[in-house]
Amino acid sequence: MxxxxxxxxxxxxxxxxxxxxxxxxxxxxxxxxxxxxxxxxxxxxxxxxxxxxxxxxxxxxxxxxxxxxxxxxxxxxxxxxxxxxxxxxxxxxxxxxxxxxxxxxxxxxxxxxxxxxxxxxxxxxxxxxGPRAWLPPPPPAEEVRRRSGPLHTRSRDRQAISHHYDVGNDFYERVLGPSMVYSCAYWRDGGTLEEAQRDKLDLICRKLALKEGGRLLDVGCGWGSMAIHAAREYGVRVTGVTLSREQAAYARKRVAQEGLTDRVDIRVQDYRDVKDGPYDAISSIGMAEHVGSAQYREYADVLYGLLKPGGRLLNHQIARRPEEDEAAYQVDDFIDAYVFPDGELAPLGGTLSILEEAGFEARDVESIREHYARTLRVWVANLESAWPDAVRLTSPGRARIWRLYMAACALAFERNRIGVNQILVVKTEGGASGLPLRAREWTETPQG
Known part of the structure; x- marks a missing residue:
């Protein structure tokens, strides 16, 4: 040896x-x-x-x-x-x-x-x-156990979401910081992660043209950051849905602390079971990656049906590069086994096509790939600086998973192997989109 x-x-x-x-x-x-x-x-x-x-x-x-x-x-x-x-x-x-x-x-x-x-x-x-090479070692306890049955049933999706998001709210606080936003921030020159996440949420609100008294559905609402920002800053009534009970409990507590319980309703609910439309706008931020290619048309149809005529959907989603042979595409083994079970990435063009097939009119696509690389590097730094706490709050293996996953993703975004896009689509009926002819309003620098 x-x-x-x-x-x-x-x-x-x-x-x-x-x-x-x-x-x-x-x-x-x-x-x-x-x-x-x-x-x-x-x-x-x-x-x-x-x-x-x-x-x-x-x-x-x-x-x-x-x-x-x-x-x-x-x-x-x-x-x-x-x-x-x-x-x-x-x-x-x-x-x-x-x-x-x-x-x-x-x-x-x-x-x-x-x-x-x-x-x-x-x-x-x-x-x-060594002499025991013939004996396969058991996988680490953090690995998702063998799954059976069809993909993306309601029960299987609940299990997949729980695996990723029910790691512990205290752990995510160490990684994400006070903003508790688990998606790409929107960076300006200088500024902190919290400022960049606030700017991202505000950008989405402006793209959706939120107005006092309107109704917003936040699909995959996470820990409630988008719902709180939209209700507090724009005066809308928000319904946030998530499959994670830990996220929902945390979000409800934050909503109460902000004094917004009359404007924000956080539910543990599958988006397919939302029946109280129509909504003026829908935000879907980092959620569509969980939907799956076979169910994506259903996802688009459901959200289209929940919007009023002229309503807008902002779909913020990671995209992979197209394959020469799309039928040969395979989900990343490490991510499927340890990070996002049953998650799938789709090329931008495929996502746009399905949204259009469902009846939406695509009005704006903004790539913010470099922003996600920077966001991930800050999350990794947060995790490393709080390493003893992170290990204590989860397990050594779980903390190692998140460090490897986020660092590898930062490099993948930097090298243009994957991207992230904000797609704005409108439920256009009768030809009226409701968008201004002049320069897009959301390009203006937010005040404050």
Whole structure:
């Protein structure tokens, strides 16, 4: 087992096709790789057993969550190096498979498995993993257990939402800060996270043209920040719906503290069960990612039916890049198993098409991708500065999940692998949209 780090470095180079650009430290104290690079630490050979039984991202994620794999130094730089190499290799493999017939692709994969370097690397991986390599380690307790039945039934959606959002309100306070907004902020020069989140909420209110006495439905209302801002600053009556009981309890408490119980109603309710329309406006902020591609037309139809003629929907949603073969799209293993069970991202064009098919007129699309990268980096800094509390309030594994997830997402937004868009659509009937001919009102700088 001597010099495990050198063997791991050789193994990674043979499997990935290029030398790793991080330094590796193994459980035996050995190190190998560039001296000035971030250090990828393998604390236990059990991490290699995880990779044997779940090759790729899920195996690495299980080792990270269990604390068997760690990073010393700049986490972003380490993730940038590792994910960049895997991403490029994956794209090359996808392009090759896409350009050939299936029988040719199959022969290529078989040839790769017979490649002496790959075969030697796999054999050495088994040896490094130790005498118990034949036994798959159980996944960490934080992993979502096997799910069955159709996607996005009401009961399954409740379970998925509970897994992500019912981690503990105290934990989210440490990460999100006083604003308690769990979506992309809207940054101006300088300013704090709280100011940027306030500006984002106000931007949405202005895009929706909220007016005193109007009715707003906030779908996926979270901890109540949008509902409170809209009711307090614009005088609207707000119905907020969420599937998370912990979020609802927290939001109701905040509403009471603000003295807004006569204007804000927070419900534990599926958006599909809202029957008290019509509403003047609907906000959906970071919620549509949970809907699922098969149910997205239903989502659009339901919200269309809940709006009055001329009503506006602001759909704030993360988007992925289109695939060459959309049928081959697969949900990210780590996110599905540990972060957002059953969540799906869609390309912007597909989302717009479905909203239009439901009857909406698309009037404005604003990409705020760079804003989310900055937001995520602040959340990561908040988590790291409150690390002992975060671990105490959840678990070491859960805190590690959120740190890895948010840091990796920040890089994905920065590298334009994913984006986030605010889509404004209108229930236009009779040709009247209600939007001004002059420059959009929401481009004006808010006062105060």
């Amino acid at each position: 001597a010099d495990a780090a050198s063997r791991l470095t050789t193994l990674a180079e043979n499997l990935l096709g290029a030398p790793p650009s991080v330094r590796i430290r193994a459980w035996d104290g050995s190190e190998a790789g560039p001296a000035d690079a971030p250090v990828l630490v393998f604390r236990h050979p059990r991490a290699l057993r995880r990779l044997i039984w779940k090759p790729g991202e899920l195996g690495l994620a299980r080792g990270w969550v269990a604390g068997e794999i760690d990073v010393e130094g700049d986490l972003y730089e380490a993730l940038n190096q590792i994910s960049g190499l895997i991403w490029e290799r994956s794209k090359r493999s996808h392009r090759s498979d896409h350009s050939d017939h299936s029988d040719q692709s199959g022969r290529r994969r078989a040839h790769q498995l017979r490649d002496p370097r790959s075969a030697a690397a796999v054999a050495d991986l088994w040896r490094l993993a």
